[in-house]
Amino acid sequence: MADVTEQASYSSxxxxxxxxxxxxxxxxxxxxxTEVIVTFEGKTATVAVSVEEPAPELQSITATPESxxxxxGDTQAIGVEAEYS
Structure with a gap:
């Protein structure tokens, strides 16, 4: 087999x-x-492409109660909420 990557043509x-x-x-x-179509010397191959949504990015967290x-001997549970974009 020969590497013809640089000679092939590509389209989406x-x-x-x-x-x-x-x-x-x-x-x-x-x-x-989608798929990418690759051609070289009259022959065609395809590459299946899946693009996913990016993972949400953490913006901030809030802990309650604030104080x-x-x-x-007492106890107090802390709640935490996260805000994503």
Missing amino acids: ADEGVATVNATGTITAVGAGE VTLTE
């Missing part, structure tokens, strides 16, 4: 999902499914 079936450059590097654009005064 849906550039809203993924693009592919002239050297075959795929870039995710938006969530969805507590306890007497020896």
Whole structure:
């Protein structure tokens, strides 16, 4: 087998999902499914591409209560909420 990566041509079936450059590097654009079509000397191959939504990013956390005064032997549960973008 010969490596013809640099001689092949590439295209994306849906550039809203993924693009592919002239050297075959795929870039995710938006969530969805598409395929990259590869051609070389009249032959075609496809690469299935799935792009997932990025994981939410943690913005902040809040602990409640904000303060507590306890007497020896008392207990107090702390609640924590996370805000994601």
